[in-house]
Amino acid sequence: MRIILAPMEGLVDSYIRELLTGVGGIDRSVTEFIRVTHGMLPSRVFYKYAPELHNGCSTAAGTPVAIQLLGSDPHMMGLHGLRAVELGAQQVDINFGCPAKTVNKHKGGCVLMREPELMHALVAAVRAAVPVEIPVTAKMRLGYDDRSMGVACGEALEAAGASEICIHARSKVDGYRPPAYWEEIARVRERVATPIIANGDIWSVEDYWRCREVSGCDDVMIGRGLVARPDLAAQIKASQEGRPVADLPWSGVVELLVDYCRTLQTFLEPRYATGRIKQWLNYTRREYQEAEICWGKVKRTNDPDAVCALLEASVEALDPILAIG
Incomplete structure (x- = not known):
């Protein structure tokens, strides 16, 4: 029953990760994506996005931080996955969920959900490049044009060797408009044996329990809800354990x-x-x-x-x- 801090591009930087994980209740966090194109990035880029690499890839609170990559070239993604591990990464995550127009225009993020075969190739390349003990995970949505690609893309990621799949319960077209379609995550879970993490519209303890019930997922990822309410993860953990905890004033x-x-x-x-x-x-x-x-x-x-x-x-x-x- 883990709670993971989402990689919110342009907002949840290393400093906010440090502060929010210090409040408590967060089991893992993920960096903003590192954009992989045609050239090999220098080490300083990895350290810029993940200064936690200097600290065993954990925040000061001891919360592990996964390194997230975004790109569409399997060979280069494999090289960058390996480089991240050489610098200290304990988990490599691949972004198939970013809905930003600029990112999608350059064949990154959610637009790749139109091509499950390429998603498979990208994950397989990173999986083959990094040591077997390093988890290679992925974050996606339910689709790009609509919510029909969740199962096909989930199956592609599973076949490629993904250790976990986080699913934001909307399509690219849905953006961030409510509601989140947690029931569609459940459909993917029925077809994919790889552990699934539910994401989207968890703003309260009550939302957390409803998401778990509808999606069937034990683990959740929270982004905006934790930024809006920094103690939300701690409140959820208290509810899991059946103990009271004061709200963060x-x-x-x-x-x-x-x-x-x-x-x-x-x-x-x-x-x-x-x-x-x-x-x-x-x-x-x-x-x-x-x-x-x-x-x-x-x-x-x-x-x-x-x-x-x-x-x-x-x-x-x-x-x-x-x-x-």
Whole structure:
């Protein structure tokens, strides 16, 4: 009954992985994808996306981190899978789920679900290239144009030797619009013996249990739900064990946000640092009323110090927030 932090491109970087796994309840996380094309990437690219390689490929909390690759050239994917392992990767994941137009236009991500044979070749190439003890896993959706390709692609990945398959319960065309079609994951499970991980629209403890019931999966991957509610994994683990646990208060969320902002300030220009912190804060509006109050002020500034001041003021009282600016 594992909970895996999803690889959200452009959001869940190594710093957020560090913070969220520190809150607890997360059993594994996955990097943003490393784009593989026609040339061999230098080691610094792997370290950029996965600085955890310097720490046994785990976060400071001891949570394992899988290295995710994205590409369509089996030979080059095999070479990069092997290189990742040489640098310390303990698991290589392959992205067949990214719905971004730019990625799909260049034959990466979910568009490959139109070609199960190529998906098979890519996984088989990585599987053949890396040591047998290293898991080679894959993340996909239910299809590209519609949700009809889940079974065919799942069977292709199984035949290629995938150790696990994570399925986002939508097609590319569905995007991220609700609902998530967990029942379609169950259809793939009926045909594929490889362990399946369910993903999509798990925002609460109740969603977690419904997803497990409908999909039949013991393991789940959560992305936006954990960004919106950093203690969601810990809450789920408590529910599994039948024990009560206090909700993470807004003050705890602010501590994470400010820590993230201060870290970003050390290497990003102010406007880029505030852009990233706004992105995370925007997700928390779903779960925290205080975030909604902050958002009205924060969205109009590109000064990271001002953002931190607004966040910290929100912990004290409502009036100081309204008085700033």
